[in-house]
Amino acid sequence: MTSNLVRRAVITLALAALAGIPLVSDDLYYQSVLMLTFMLAIGASGWNIMGGYAGYISLGNSAFIGLGAYTTGILAAKQGVSPFVGCLAGGLVAGLAAAFLSLVTRRTRGVYFVIVTFAALELLGVAATTWSGVTGGSQGLALPLPTWSMAYQNWPFYYPLLGLLVLTVAVSAAVRRGKLGLGLFAIADDEDKASGLGLRTAVYKMNAFVLAGTFTGIAGGIYAYYVAFLNVAAVFDIVTSMLIVLAALLGGRGTVWGPVLGAFIIEPLANLTSTSLGGADAGAIRLLLFGGLLGAVVLFLPRGVLPTVTGYCRRRQAPRRVPTRPAPAGAAGAAVPAHGPRQDGDPHGDVADDVLEACGLVKAFGGLRAVDGADLAVAAGRVTGLIGPNGSGKTTLFNLIDGTVRATSGQVVLAGQRIGRLGRPARAHAGLARTYQLPRLFGSLTVVENIVIPERRLSFARLWRHRVTAAERARAIAMLAELGLAPYADTSPAELSFGQRKLVELAQVRWLDPVVVLLDEPAAGISPALAERLADTIRSLAQRGTGVLLVEHDLPFLARLCQRVYVMANGKIIASGTAAQVSADRAVVDAYLGDEVALASAEPAP
Amino acid sequence: MTELGQALVFGVLAGSVYGLMATGLTLTFGVMKIVNMAQGALLIFSAYLCYTLWARFGIDPLLGGFIVTVPLAVLGVVLYKLVIQRVQRIDQGLTIVATFALALIAEAAIALAWGPNPAAATPRYFNQAFRIGSLTVPRAQFYTCLLAVGVTLALQAILKRTWLGHAITAAAENPEGARLVGVEPARVGAWIFAIATASTAFGGAAISFLYQFTPDSQDVWIGLTLSVIVLGGLGSVPGAFAAGLLLGVAEAITSTYISVRWAAAVPTLPILVALLIRPQGLLARATRQDTGT
Amino acid sequence: MISIEGLRAGYGAFDIVRGVDLKVDAGGITCIIGPNGAGKSTVLKTISGILRPRSGRVIIGGTDLSAQPPEAILRAGIAHVPQRHGLFARLTVRQNVLMGAYVIRRRRKHIDARYQKLAQTFPLLAERPDAAAGALSGGQRRTVEFARALMLEPRVVLLDEPTLGLDPRSLAVIRDSIVAMNRAGVTILMVEQNVRFGLSLARHAVVMSAGTVALTGPAGDVANHPHLMDLFFGAAHG
Secondary structure: OHHHHHHHHHHHHHHHHHHHHHHHOOOHHHHHHHHHHHHHHHHHHHHHHHHHHOOOOOOOOHHHHHHHHHHHHHHHHHHOOOHHHHHHHHHHHHHHHHHHHHHHOOOOOHHHHHHHHHHHHHHHHHHHHHOHHHHOHHHOEEOOOOOOOHHHOOHHHHHHHHHHHHHHHHHHHHHHHEHHHHHHHHHHHHHHHHHHOOOOHHHHHHHHHHHHHHHHHHHHHHHHHHHOEEOHHHHOOHHHHHHHHHHHHHHOOOOOOHHHHHHHHHHHHHHHHHHHOOOOOHHHHHHHHHHHHHHHHHHHOOOOHHHHHHHHHHHHHOOOOOOOOOOOOOOOOOOOOOOOOOOOOOOOOOOOOEEEEEEEEEEEEOOEEEEEEEEEEEEOOOEEEEEOOOOOOHHHHHHHHHOOOOOOEEEEEEOOEEOOOOOHHHHHHHOEEEOOOOOOOOOOOOHHHHHHOOOOOOOHHHHOOEOOOHHHHHHHHHHHHHOOOHHHOOOOHHHOOHHHHHHHHHHHHHHOOOOEEEEEOOOOOOOHHHHHHHHHHHHHHHHOOOEEEEEOOOHHHHHHHOOEEEEEEOOEEEEEEOHHHHHHOHHHHHHHHOOOOOOOOOOOOO | OHHHHHHHHHHHHHHHHHHHHHHHHHHHHHHHOOOOOOHHHHHHHHHHHHHHHHHHHOOOHHHHHHHHHHHHHHHHHHHHHHHHHHHHHHOHHHHHHHHHHHHHHHHHHHHHHHOOOOEOOOOHHHHOEEEEOOEEEEHHHHHHHHHHHHHHHHHHHHHHHOHHHHHHHHHHHOHHHHHHOOOOHHHHHHHHHHHHHHHHHHHHHHHHHHOOEOHHHHHHHHHHHHHHHHHHOOOOHHHHHHHHHHHHHHHHHHHHHOOHHHHOOOOOHHHHHHHHHOOOOOOOOOOOOOOOO | OEEEEEEEEEEOOEEEEEEEEEEEOOOOEEEEEOOOOOOHHHHHHHHHOOOOOOEEEEEEOOEEOOOOOHHHHHHOOEEEEOOOOOOOOOOEHHHHHHHOOHHHOOOHHHHHHHHHHHHHHOOHHHHOOOOEHHHOOHHHHHHHHHHHHHOOOOOEEEEEOOOOOOOHHHHHHHHHHHHHHHHOOOEEEEEOOOHHHHHHHOOEEEEEEOOEEEEEEEHHHHHOOOOHHHHHOOHHHO
16 A cells, blocks of 8 residues: 555655745746646646546636625625635526536536536626626626735735645545445446446535536636736636636546646646737737647546556556455444345235335327236235336336336325325435346446445435445445455446446345336346356345346247246236236237238238 | 617528538537537638638638538548547547537637637628618629528428438448448438538638637637527428528617617527527427337 | 347347347248247348348348448348338328339339339238328338338338237238248248237248347247246246
8 A cells, every 4th residue: 555655655745845836936927827727726736526437528717706706805805704704605606506516417417517607607706897887897707905914925825725725625535435426426327227237316416516617617717816807807717617627627637626627737837828929920829739738638638647647657667467365344333234134925815015006107209009908916925027018118117117107197105105296316216226237336436436326315414424434335345245246346337247237236126125126128138047046136125125126038938937927018907917828928928929911812922 | 669670680691691500510419429520610610711712812812612512521521530520439428528629629629720819701892782661782792692592492402302312321320221222321420520510611702701700709709600500400401491590680680779788698598598498499399208019 | 031140139239149040941931939138020120121130240141241231232122011110100001112123213103103012912011102101000010111112122021029019800901911921932031029920920940049040940839838938927037
């Protein structure tokens, strides 16, 4: 672990150096470059929480600087508010704007979101210019000069900015280390899957956005006092936004120190170019330089400097990947599974409560009825099968039950509660979980993290705990051991085979301790040995009282597991019974082999 | 009443040009789902080229537009092959950032080549006007309106009546089905970029004598063209034209009845409203979420 | 006519087709049947070039056409009608059919003449050439897709589940079209979910399961094979 020590030493030294500079040197110019660098680093770190952790790229983050600066400026100029309160107010306003922006992401994602951030920045700039009564418009806004002695020089700005930077990086690190970060990375990988596992993605995003906005806003407030004169073009500026993005991308988005590193490269470079270049072309050359750098980073170094360097170092140390031994658990604590077995279902009895009922479910896409009045029931502690030919509506039925698709009519009842109106996280909280035909795992997370991420309940305190607590790790490793996957605990899901990924997805589902589980072709495409392991896992799920609804094509597999099988064709349930009964049913055979066609005159060509 | 009528005239004339400016963006987004943030820079680049043709060789900017389509088309193909294809392979989400970088590089290059001073071509007709009843119809705007209608119709004709147009429509809707008939989406991509940037030449020609422009004007125009395509259905050429008209009229009326300063907000406001309420565009057909069973 | 040797292909990390050997005789109708996930459609996709095989060979009419792009396969005389999304909903019937001749699009007159000829076999082409393809019924769409496949006068037509999504009435129409195509000399290799339909038309049948060929033989023999349903219900890899 010496690399950790080295890192800590370097960081401490750097911090000491930065803190010491104003004490030893009177050069105001270098201090101002450093202050701008701190600001860029704060902006980039904030951007990184939104764009690096959660995957929401924004081209408008300089708006937070502008909001912070103008709030502070207006309060100072019109109300004579003290700088400290002013900056905090600036942070608050920027934070509120960020919260609003996060609400936007409910419907507006991906490229549309980027456009919105761009437009919002423009609009705020126009608004600031137009409300000249309040903001001074294009003439600018002058802040009252500081009331403290000039002998302090830059210290009242320098140290707060440095302190804010330290705070921002510390919070960014805490986020990344904690469950909030875990959730954000999952959202970046596969937002829908995350909400299906019970993550209240809206809350996670709002937290991320507000953190980004608030810190950037406070920095903007300090900046306002430093320059003492604000004009719209300088703060609501697309080039500043671009520099923020560039710093984060260049340094390495998704890392803690990447954006800081990027800022420390970019800002001095920006300063150097503006001092050494003279003449009318200076601005254009700078733009060319930074635009070119941004393009180059995107095309040739998309992961950024820090990940590329650390990846290179790592590859030089460990020759070929070998499943790493699980690291020792963080805190002391007995490896006790957090949840005991649930109240047993009755696998052999005749009477078991139905935990899931679908009544008259219909889903129509235009004129086509993919599901046309389906009724089925899944009993607690039992495995129920669902079979049917290609195109019969099985996947749509699953989508209706788990909430991916809204039903045209009909009801879904889970443990006595109607869940038709609930969103996906809420359905997960109510005890519903599901796997997919092609397993969906979070690529940025390790296998253990993938397993522990599902949530039955959101609590703010929980967001700041470690990504994987000791108890959770123990429970997850125990699960992996049962599946024979313990050596893969800390590897990326990309290193797993298809069948192994299916097992991990199943473990994710078990983690939720669900009431009902929907399994979509779990045995498809895997070896018989793995299929057996899978069958064992499913059996143990049922034995703990969970109701299982299983879509499969492999009838022997179903016959071994299911007490009851439904057959679906053309969107309807056409038969139900034991596997043996169903495979002998004439209607079922017809559904599989297809309609009789009048064959009187049809002869194959000679 | 004449005040309203006049506002409408200005609005329609300006709006038709807005639609013209957005056609390139519409094509690349509609077919390839790529938002080309460099559209504003391409417009200004064309504007400068047309201006130079007029200032140095006395070529009328409207004619200059036709000439400029050639270098622009070449530029489009080069951009597609060198930048777009590459970034799409690396990380699709970063494509918009890449085109954003291109916009800034282009702005810088333009500033270095032509300097930061405002430019505007002033052909004979630039400040002449017709009178129809009590309404004034500026000549220059009238010609550009005709140009806009012509280009829109020509693009529609290409899309609807030529093999290339069918191939583009097919590949946009159904890439695998297109491959089965021998249409390679990558080749189609190069053509789309060529056509999109060539049509931008006409927008630039219009800017060159309708407005004063500087290298950083690209920022204003990208905001506006984004607005047009968001309103008009990200991908519909006639929709973009209609949206342009709508924006032009809205801007003119705001300017006349509210204030000129707020008129500057008109172009960007629709983006926010539309994207919050109906991301696929106000005039686009409702997209079906289903994909079979 | 078509000879497939040791074919392996798939999407993403794993193989769906895991070593397939298959022969299709010229002039006949061969039908591939099997349960979901067996790899039937994948085999067709590797023949027509939209999916690159990972190993193995595809030999058509004596020429090795493995891993060729779709355009080359079309020019070699093989057309593929996919399971879904074959049509371009925003184009008209006529435009859709003409797109089948995209690779020879310069030969305008020839193409128009070909369209007229096909309209005799498929009256829909003459009756509603300007209808938007998206507005047609399932059976009508299939007809347009067939016509489009025939534009280049192919030697072989690959049909992927031609009856998918069709009501029983359309089945007869589709059956007649396939028989007519075959009578005109086109070799047909089709994948079918509707086993009875497929085996009633085909001369030769291939049963696939879990990525390999489980059974092959004359259609009649396969249809009456005692363990056919077992193959469907997965006994082969239980």
